[in-house]
Amino acid sequence: MDxxxxxxxxxxxxxxxxxxxxxxxxxxxxxxxxxxxxMKDCKVEIISPDISGFLFEWVRFxxxxxxxxFQIKDTAAFSELLQDxxxxxxxxxxxxxxxxxxxxxxxxxLASSLEKYHAIGDALAPKDVWQKLGxxxxxxxxxxxxxxxxxxxxxxxTKLEAxxxxxxxxGIRLDINNHYENQEKNAENIIAIIKDxxxxxxxxxxxxxESLLGLA
Amino acid sequence: MSYDTTLAVDxxxxxxxxxxxxxxxxxxxxxxxxxxxxxxxxxxTYVQTKESPPFSPVLSxxxxxxxxxxxxxxPKGAKLKPESRFIALRKWEGVVVEVENDVCLARIRxxxxxxxxxxxxxxxxDELSKSDRPLVxxxxxxxxxxxxxxxxxxxxxxxxxxxxRRLPSWKQDEIDKIKRExxxxxxxxxxxxxxxxxx
Numbered sequence: 001m002d003x004x005x006x007x008x009x010x011x012x013x014x015x016x017x018x019x020x021x022x023x024x025x026x027x028x029x030x031x032x033x034x035x036x037x038x039m040k041d042c043k044v045e046i047i048s049p050d051i052s053g054f055l056f057e058w059v060r061f062x063x064x065x066x067x068x069x070f071q072i073k074d075t076a077a078f079s080e081l082l083q084d085x086x087x088x089x090x091x092x093x094x095x096x097x098x099x100x101x102x103x104x105x106x107x108x109x110l111a112s113s114l115e116k117y118h119a120i121g122d123a124l125a126p127k128d129v130w131q132k133l134g135x136x137x138x139x140x141x142x143x144x145x146x147x148x149x150x151x152x153x154x155x156x157x158t159k160l161e162a163x164x165x166x167x168x169x170x171g172i173r174l175d176i177n178n179h180y181e182n183q184e185k186n187a188e189n190i191i192a193i194i195k196d197x198x199x200x201x202x203x204x205x206x207x208x209x210e211s212l213l214g215l216a
Numbered sequence: 217m218s219y220d221t222t223l224a225v226d227x228x229x230x231x232x233x234x235x236x237x238x239x240x241x242x243x244x245x246x247x248x249x250x251x252x253x254x255x256x257x258x259x260x261t262y263v264q265t266k267e268s269p270p271f272s273p274v275l276s277x278x279x280x281x282x283x284x285x286x287x288x289x290x291p292k293g294a295k296l297k298p299e300s301r302f303i304a305l306r307k308w309e310g311v312v313v314e315v316e317n318d319v320c321l322a323r324i325r326x327x328x329x330x331x332x333x334x335x336x337x338x339x340x341x342d343e344l345s346k347s348d349r350p351l352v353x354x355x356x357x358x359x360x361x362x363x364x365x366x367x368x369x370x371x372x373x374x375x376x377x378x379x380x381r382r383l384p385s386w387k388q389d390e391i392d393k394i395k396r397e398x399x400x401x402x403x404x405x406x407x408x409x410x411x412x413x414x415x
Contacts, residue, residue: 013278032382037347057300076328077304077361084381102278157279177279 002116003109003172003213007165010079010202011071012086013102014190020052020063022093033088034059059085075105075202083198090187097185100154103178103198105205108163109213110171117170119216124160152193154180158208174212176205302375304328304363310337310378312356318342320352324360344378351380 025042028034038056045053052063058078060071070086072078090096111117121140130138142161149155156178163171178201182189310324318341326332341349358380365375402413 015278034382035345035347035379037345058302074302074304077302077307077363080309080359080381081379084383088382100278104279159279175279179278 002112002216004112005107006110006171007073007106007108008075009071009073009106010075010082011069011102011104011106012082012194013104014068014086014090014098015100016066016068017097018063018065018068019049020065021047021049023052023061023063023068023089025054025056028061028085028089031088031092033085033092079198079202083194087191087194090191093187096187098182098187098190099185100182101180101190101193103180103194103201104176105202105209106173106175107206107209108165108171108173109209110163110166110169111216114170116216117172120160120172120213123215124212152180153183154178158212160212172213174209176208178205300368301366302361302363303366304361306362308360310358310360312352312354312358314354315341315352322358339378344380348378348380351382357381357383 024047025034025039025044029036029039034056038058041057043055045055047054050065052061054061058072058074059082060069060073062069062071068089070082070089072082090098118139124143125140127138140160140162142159144160145158147156147158156176159173159175159177161173161175163173165171165173178197180190180193182193307327308324309327310322312320312322313336314321319338320341321336321338323334323336325334341352344352358378360376360378362376363374365373367373402410405413
């Protein structure tokens with residue numbers, strides 16, 4: 001195996017406005033969105049009118065006045081539960097406006113060798129163009145490829161960069177952002193998109209990553 | 217006209233343009249306070265109005281998982297990522313078919329090997345966490361996971377767990393809509409079949 005998936009996180013980012021102080025651990029358990037047993041493992045970082053940050057064993061919440069993020073770190077296990085959580089939150093938080101949404105999958109792959117690691121950069125960003133400029137010791141640090149989507153409006157960003165979680169070992173991070181614009185700003189539209197496209201977005205994100213790493 | 221400068225500063229922090237960052241910072245302190253200012257040519261590219269049309273690259277970004285703003289509020293030494301993790305080896309989606317004598321009969325579908333046929337399983341309700349037990353009913357959906365649970369202390373435990381899905385309940389207007397839409401189909405049934413319908 002040339003690349004091993006070591007960290008497979010996913011997140012949903014909503015752009016609001018939101019009221020951060022409304023969203024605290026008790027709100028999620030009282031409304032049946034999170035198992036009440038999970039409260040014993042809940043870690044609260046901050047709850048204030050400006051920002052709320054807390055995490056349960058499997059999901060993390062960051063709520064700001066203009067941004068609501070749900071994050072899991074084990075996508076293969078908890079993807080469907082994250083979907084339920086976001087849909088449930090939007091259905092219960094009445095009159096919530098959502099301008100945009102991202103369904104994201106953030107993957108870190110450990111490379112089996114430095115050669116395999118460099119092969120990805122060489123395939124996606126050939127160095128000869130740069131060498132002609134007199135530059136040497138070249139290496140791809142980061143790139144984003146955008147694919148626009150007409151309906152529902154938005155885009156897919158595929159961000160590839162050197163992973164920094166492996167210390168001295170070489171790794172590649174692939175962060176796929178499935179971005180949706182919501183001109184009507186109504187939460188119902190976002191809920192419909194999640195129900196319709198969740199599985200395909202999550203699955204396709206992994207396929208994109210595996211296909212790109214297959215270039216090595 | 218109102219501008220959200222805090223996001224623009226974040227954008228500048230991500231870029232290598234330190235002069236832009238410095239220029240923006242004077243408009244964005246403290247972190248969460250938005251200021252009102254007149255646009256100039258340097259900033260126009262980066263700062264979008266709140267009334268901007270939908271495709272505003274700064275205000276609509278949805279790709280960042282952990283914004284730098286969070287770090288400023290974190291207690292010293294606190295970790296941003298949860299410490300334990302679960303590595304799924306097998307995963308099924310199930311639906312409860314019947315519950316009898318505290319035993320569930322369920323139909324399951326393998327989510328990791330989608331070409332596998334559906335299977336039926338039984339499991340005692342005792343397998344579930346206490347707070348999940350009230351969710352068990354005919355038609356309930358659940359995820360069955362088998363995998364490694366890596367604990368913060370480095371311990372790895374092989375676990376099997378059933379997690380019942382906490383789907384939002386149906387709203388009355390949704391129920392009414394479904395009833396309205398299904399009425400023409402119900403009219404196709406004969407009298408005997410209609411007696412089997414729920415009110």
